[in-house]
Amino acid sequence: MTDASDSSVRTEGLEELRAIVEAELERRLPPPESTPEVLREPMRYSLVAGGKRIRPILVLLACRACGGRDDEALPAACALEMIHTYSLIHDDLPAMDDDDLRRGKPTNHRVYGEASAILAGDALLTHAFAVLASDTPRRDRIPAMVQVLAHAAGPNGMVGGQALDLAAEGGETSPEHLVEIHELKTAALFAAATRLGAEAAGAEPATANALERYGKHLGLAFQAIDDVLDVESSSDVLGKTAGKDERQAKLTSTVVHGVDGAREEAARQSRLALDAISGIAGASTLVDLTEQLMERIA
């Protein structure tokens, strides 16, 4: 399905997508003339701080896989990355994970203080919905897209997973509980990414469902990979504090399955992801992306 030897072209493609996303994120910040600078500055700091941009790239690729154009997907892509970024800002707060380093830079509250970091997170979360509802070209799809995003990011999705994650520290270590946390905390937003891309392109329900399923399994693979890297990599490589999960007694794939077991779980989930989109002709770039993610722990 893909030429695995051609990794330089694949890397270039990903860099190009990342550049498209970066430019759009900057452009879709709230306008300086109507936004207090004391708020816009910390919002911008974390939003343009880099990162893999994997979620917005998934929106774009899912949209392309359904025959859609980038301009149809970019508002949703930016909205999703704003929500991911807000969650990192709040996650790093002293009352939460209390972290000093993110994307290779000091965390938001270390630069602007806790109050500004809380508000910058709130503002990015809220602004995400403004961007999605104002800028998405297919107006008829907006109600469904807002539902998808709010559901995936909210109490039945990402925030719910974060609450379980905090509550699980030092507690129960069953595989079932781990899956529940990872599905909410990580997979929900990945599934929303590919679903939003499909909706943005005006896809048929069956195709949108398949892409959503792909996103969910990719998210579970991604989280297992992330857990392995937290154990095996340095903070320099990660751009965030390494070995943190263990110190905080987090419930992770490596705690439940061991490092090798977590690798196997990542491989299993990535196969399920690829199965989900095997019937979609335009999805070859998503296959590439899946393989590239797996190479991080190869």
Add this chain to the structure above:
Amino acid sequence: MTDASDSSVRTEGLEELRAIVEAELERRLPPPESTPEVLREPMRYSLVAGGKRIRPILVLLACRACGGRDDEALPAACALEMIHTYSLIHDDLPAMDDDDLRRGKPTNHRVYGEASAILAGDALLTHAFAVLASDTPRRDRIPAMVQVLAHAAGPNGMVGGQALDLAAEGGETSPEHLVEIHELKTAALFAAATRLGAEAAGAEPATANALERYGKHLGLAFQAIDDVLDVESSSDVLGKTAGKDERQAKLTSTVVHGVDGAREEAARQSRLALDAISGIAGASTLVDLTEQLMERIA
């Protein structure tokens, strides 16, 4: 325009509206079976803690003024109250206003801890958009309504005002800066309330604009009233800590205008509010509501 002697009926009407809102808020919390209890419980605690419910009531009354039904307005009304509630939870955090009392009860973080309070706020904010986009009967109005709500609550609205409010503590005390803060911090969400009610009813643009203008001026009146009450009332009466603004060196109407001047400002803004809806036949309940609010500082 209204029979001011008939205050018992008016009070009853308001109580009835409040009861409608209370019942709906409870019903529109995320379902227990798919929401982690560690998150749903702190969300519920603050959302059903009472309060005047003035914003959702404004949504209902604006919708009725345009000939709409309550079921058309209730999703937006609940969404707005969820956003107002999240802003109170985050505002009360130690890193922000550091308050122990809200709506006559211990603040969210005093009961559940800071991490849960941050997440409960995030969850209410996100869930508000799910409710608005999932449950609003007039699907064609949803994109505009999401835009209105996100804009009013976001960096160009409420959160922007909170950021300015924090930055203004102990600083500049010009009337212009005060107006800027109050327009963003309070009036934006009031204006959104009446605009959302109009949109929910499928109102014509001219009527929706008039109601939005009414909401804005009512919000400015409300904030001036709130500033007067903070100086003149006890914590028991307010259900939140009285005299707090002065201790935190907040920029308020009473600081800029004095207590009598703030009363005059409230009266002036409420007249502007009433002017805005003088041409709307169905708006007599909004006239009643305006007068009742003014009576709080009479």
